[in-house]
Amino acid sequence: MTDPIRVLVCEDQALVRAGFVTILSAQPDMEVVGDAADGLTAVRKTTELRPDVVVMDIRMPKLDGIEATRRIAGPDSEGTARILVVTTFNVDAYVYEALRAGASGFMLKDAPPPELINAVRTVARGESLLAPVVTRTLIGRFAEHLRPSAAPTSPERKRLDVLTPREYEVLLLVSEGLSNAEIAAELVIGHETVKTYVSRILTKLHLRDRVQAVVLAYRTGIAGHSPDRNR
Known part of the structure; x- marks a missing residue:
């Protein structure tokens, strides 16, 4: 039997965080090992709990998701956790920075539950998640800054x-x-x-x-x- 995917949910909005935890906990191949409401707690719990995937919001108190991602999965980090960024289009500039910081992919916060579930599985397999429509909208919008x-x-x-x-x-x-x-x-x-x-x-x-x-x-x-x- 394959070990379940260990997931840490990091989201400052309590209702959204609880929703993610409920959805992911219900999956037979996943185990939510913890949650965090701010970036500093996310970094600390990643070190303590050693999740396979961290579902990371961008805008969080104490330490934003970009810096938290960099500390967890950046080039100078020693951890193995993969970061799945969840966001909305109106903060897409921050998402790009998170991807550069070491995130393995991103999805929209209002995506239906099956997409969240699939996203966690995809990232856990070591694959990256970039939906074509989001890729074109997000990175394409900042193309002139990336050249x-x-x-x-x-x-x-x-x-x-x-x-x-x-x-x-x-x-x-x-x-x-x-x-x-x-x-x-x-x-x-x-x-x-x-x-x-x-x-x-x-x-x-x-x-x-x-x-x-x-x-x-x-x-x-x-x-x-x-x-x-x-x-």
């Missing part, structure tokens, strides 16, 4: 030179928020083949997950280009 290295000769842009043409195509589709299945259909290749390509892209570019791949695509200015365009 300081868009020049073809810039060091960051030249990082992409290690990719094969097919890997480059896959990266473009990942940057649009497409799932592996959707990429497979788009390129008429197998699902497992797409997984292999994505894994190679992350390894070659020294990226943690698909979230970082999307951010890099926008920073280099290639996101939003058709896969058949010239590099």
Whole structure:
């Protein structure tokens, strides 16, 4: 029997927090090991309870969700917990910062319960969660702020030179928020083949997950280009 997914719910609104706890606790493959109403408590309880997934709100007292995410899952952290950010569109700038801080994905706070459940499972599997519509709305809105290295000769842009043409195509589709299945259909290749390509892209570019791949695509200015365009 597989161990249940250990979840910590961090949300300052009591009713929302209770709702998340109730929904997730009812799942046979999940165990809510604790909850927190502020960022400092979230960091402390993550260290104490060692959850697999932390459901993190952005705007919380004492320490906001961005800094809490950075302390839990940032490049200098030693923990293994993955962060699922829950938010609304009117704080999307903060969500982008949370993704850069180390979050593995995000979803809208008013999403139906099945989406929350699926999101926790997806993040727990080590996958990243970027819904296409949210990706385009969120990161696309800040694209101009994410392109300081868009020049073809810039060091960051030249990082992409290690990719094969097919890997480059896959990266473009990942940057649009497409799932592996959707990429497979788009390129008429197998699902497992797409997984292999994505894994190679992350390894070659020294990226943690698909979230970082999307951010890099926008920073280099290639996101939003058709896969058949010239590099």
